[in-house]
Amino acid sequence: MTSKILGGETDRVDGPAKVTGRAQYASDHNMPGMAYGYVVLSTIGRGRIREMDTEAALRAPGVAAVYTPFSTFKLYAPLPGYPENFSPLQDRTVRYRGQIIALVMAESFEQARDAAALVVTHYDSEDPNVSLAAGSPGISAPGRPGAPPARSTLLAPGVKSLDEALAASKVTVEATFPQAAQHHVAMEPHATVAVWRDGHLTAYTGSQFPARHAVSLATQLGVAAERVRVICPYVGGGFGSRVICWSEAPLAAAAALELERPVKLVLTREQVFTVVGHRGALTQTVRLGALADGTLNAVSHESDAAMPVVGGWPSRPADDISAVLYKTPNLAIDQRVVPLDISPTWAMRAPNEAPGAFAVETAMDELAVALNIDPLELRLRNYATVVPGTTHPWSSKHLRECYEVGAKRFGWSKRRARPRSRTEGQWLIGTGMATAIYPAGRGPASARIRFHDDGTVTVASATSDLGTGSTTALAVLTADALGIPVRRITPLLGDTALPPGAAAAGSSATGSTTPAIQSAAQAAIKALVDTATTHPDSPFRGKEPDEVRYRNGFLSTHSNDAISFATLLKVTQTSGVEAVGSSEARTDNGSYAYHGFGAHFCEVRVNRYTGEPRVNRFTTVVDVGQVVNAKTTRSQIIGGVIFGIGHALLETNPIEATGRLASSNLGDYLVPVNADIPDLDVHWLNHPDTIYTPQGARGVGELGTVGSAAAVGNAVYNATGIRIRELPITLDKLLD
Template sequence: MSRGLVAIGEPVPRVDGRAKVTGSARYAAEIAAEALVHGVAVNATIARGRILALHDEEARAVHGVLDVLWHGHRSDAPHLAHYFDAGEDFSTVPAKPLVSDQVHYAGQPVALVLADTWEAARHAAGLVRIDYDVQAHATDLPHHHDEGRAPKELDEDTAPPKPRGDADAAFAVAPVKIDAEFHQAVEHHNPMELHASTVLFEAGGALTVHDKNQGAHSTRKRLAKVFGFPESRITLLNTFVGGAFGSGLRPQYNVLLAIVGALHLRRNVRVVLSRQQMFTFGHRPEIWQRMRLGADRDGKLTALIHEAVGETSRVEDFTEMVTRWSGTLYRCDNLRGDYRLLPLDLPTPLDMRAPGAASGLFPLEVAMDELAHALGMDPLALRLANYAERAPSGDKPYSSKKLRECYALGAERFGWSRRNPQPRSTRVGDEWVGWGMASGQWIAEQHEAQARVVWHADGQVDVETAASDIGTGTSTVLAQIAASALGVPIEDVHVHIADTRLPQAPTEGGSSHVASVGSAVDGACDKLRKKAAKLGSRVEKLEAHFHVQPDEDEQGRYERAVHSAVFCEVRVDEAMGTVRVTRVVSAAACGRIINELTARSQVLGGIVWGIGQALHEETLIDHALGRFMTVDLANYHVPVNADIHELEVLFVPEDDRVVSRLGAKGVGEIGGLGVAAAISNAIWHATGRRVRSLPMTPDKVMAPHA
């Protein structure tokens, strides 16, 4: 191949890699601005109540402090009137700060200190004292899950699966049955980059907002609504994003406060959250679940009942697709799902990588393992015995499904056939060795997207779209698509993204960005090729615009999903209760792989995430005070290098032209799914102990046999 020519599927290194490792990439907290004002938020220390008084005299006396804003002392300038007068609005943003004396949760931002330097603002924020009317609070889900209520609204995605048959009657007479309760603790996103915003106040009152988020256009739309602006008044950029995992799907309070400060002072303002403040907003909700499986003696599922109660806040219902997965993964004629919410005095939860599935698949896949043992069947054989060739809910054909091939490939590479089915059958030194497996499934979607591609006479190509790159490699994949489609070196393709002045793109989330934006770029390049063939060299440059508008009727005829099979080995030291995940093989079918290198990295990161969910990540709550306790990376544990051993990713060839014109689906979520369940199943195989509560910490691993 010629210099720089690439094909779809090749492992192309990241085009922005050099900028990131050399520091030339500028994130939201690093944007240069003249006469920059720094803002630091003051957070409530109570879980529920009212602000009676705020004492800011000491804070205002700090050299460099310009103002302290709170609901009782704010600007009456016309440009802030809508923001304050509209009151609290939880439909657009998780929390609207400074507009009320109400405290809905500990950590709620209740004041903003503005100063010439960050050091002065931070010091002054620590001097603000607040008097509260403290009210009784509740933050304990496990002891009150039976008080959950139905969500106020559920859409097709988050609603429980449509009932089939009579699940309760079928379960009652099933010859083999499993009935178990499960629990998952609160998890926080914790991307490396802190949430930050730099707001530039332009002539005439226009705002240029640099913000960490997952969708420039969607964020601007929400901000315009909150502040009562026309969208044209805001230019929003999220050029580089150091991880988000769902925490950037809605504007966080840093950007709201930065805009309030900029409008109040008519100056440039930056607000950066501390690591501790990263624990004061959305998170994966704590959830209690009960799973009941019934089967005949041959392993055929005859009943499936999945109940879940998830935590939400007092001010907003947060819903996710928790029980839906039990209706889509296996054949079962009798099924019932139930999903309820328990309002607590905590921040509104937020979508977190594989929302709903990371929680909902765990009890299903652990219960399947328990059922296999009760039947005397191999866990993989049980799954194959209940394999769904068509979608169990709705009886639709799959647009593509290679889960069977994932099972076969993963099992062969892992050596699953050598597994001794008896628990506590293998010991090496002081450690018991166990093998476990689980299935993974995620949705495959395409959203409306636009792209413009310009092919210049000198061969250079500009790709323009407001797509986001939250660390997934969007810029690289779009460059690769264009280079491959036009037959030009990838070095000659320049990708421009993450700016509301560019063609509209959806929020990056749900593993749909390549299928959506990538298809728009491919479509524009297809137009360019046809123009070039017709016009030859008679023009200096060619330009094409392409608008992806998914055919909902056509796509709706199919069940669209990605699948995986996860196999893992653990070693358990019973005396210490420690678990080492020594080997993981993940075989995934994710449509056509555009970039093998970035796709593999996504799945590897997902596996690490799954190990964290299984063994490490838990935001502990002090129920007496009603607030999160583990609010830094010293106490909130995530996997580190010593926790990660041999990981292998296998891609099953798949090409899905229903989901996208590229044949691509998505890889962002699937890597983490099934991992926690496979580890739990492996711990049981190693020790004979069933651990149904995440994370599976040493105290749980050492608990008496269940």
């Protein structure tokens, strides 16, 4: 039977709390006797701290303590594989500009901030290595669990090299795509409120993965993981920046332990730019070779990515784009990293896929121009039904339908192929398109469902909601599983005291949590039936469990009238019945590939006199399996596309020779605002992926970001005839 809840237009369950200000984010928590922290950052790019003068700071009003490498508490090394391979304030080495080198504690934020300005630091400075170009080509990128080698070659029989395959191609395209650092700039700055009671730590902080956050904190503090609780029911954005635990959290916790009082540590907007990671600078070179009919004969994708000496996210853009997107008999991938003295890089919404798609999808547009083939037709001629080099089909793939539906909704057939052939007054008008693809991951998750005697149900899981709609998804999935209205469901999440939840990362939270909720619902219904058949006051006492039927909140048998679960619990004087259900990470024998897909179509206008680029229209169609909630799905697709438009036209943070990131504030680091974004036309197909999960729901959060920047860039070329390969596409690059 088709669900009447899944895919419907359900309002956000947490919406009223957010719009009325009742939702408490990390820094909204205030405790009696609380101290406030303010961090001091290094002003050199590499070297060593010779001395620090903290006397004036210690004498400043309200100051409780000043912690530096010369006078500090003990923090242990972070978990292996975490971005930073050191803990703050444990030595005098300066590894990058913007590193935390001191922590000032005071009775108010303002007092801590003012005292921090009085700390004087003397360095033995060295010239940092910060140039990606100077360090290229780099060394082979480090591996990730389950990822293919960073360097690999797939050749057709009889072909000796990728260069040979390119030489045999009728048309070739080669292009290089540099990209500077980009930043998450979530609305909520990173913050932690740390409270110790009876040897146990409670940390109120924003996290996309509360369980991992707690383990990381315990590791750096040197305490057992069960002594750390992380609470984050509301998270003001993350985009990857809150997947792991950054330095402000262990600093706040250690200071709270030292001072024996609660501590609040909130990073300023400028501090967030260096302390919590960013999408690293990246240079990619793509070479494509095609036959006369447009079918690809060879694909080469090389990249050099910034890799901080202190650790970070090793960008591997070809793994999730060139290796899986288009069919080709010859494929070569070489993904390298360049060690640099910069702040840690980290995963940012579609971390490999967004930059990788910009390079590949721009190169595909260039190939279409060289072949005089429609860009959409070129992609259809290279449509992959199995992963290149394998016999593995996708669990579900309807990308061809995304192309068809998107083209019709956008009016792609009216496109003019010749650049600068369409004008409106002083504006040049152009259109472009690109493909989106994103892996469908699935991790372990647990959920607890409890029936209450007032007719309501709670569902609890220690996942988190950073604005993606997880709170509402939990309610919708539970309502669907139990057959009762969403209004009677209370979701609980963002607390490590709850059953272990999925990470809100990699667009995998919904896909991971859905089967756990189904399992919990079945177990809770069984527990309810057990109560019905065994409790002495139950009207179903003595019945066999298989005689009692649960349906839409009611229990019945052939000989008994239906009663609600609330009535059953009241007559048996049982306040509630609950059960926990779990699901494992997806395991298979490699028979299938799992991805979400999409197609972007964009129209831009470029002022012929000033070079100003603007987006006129944008259509995106995605294939993400079963949609859980139409409202939040629409919001996620729109948000992803806006992310891509920001990358295409606005966002960049170049690094200076000193190691200073030049645009580390919201005055200089530009992100899209309402005036930059037109009405976006987004649509999704309805093809549940029941191989991925029985319910068929895949993730959607990052898919819209993949390829959307390329669609904008390709439209700019169609409008102007100018091909921009280095983001962002700013007006100075379009003045010819």
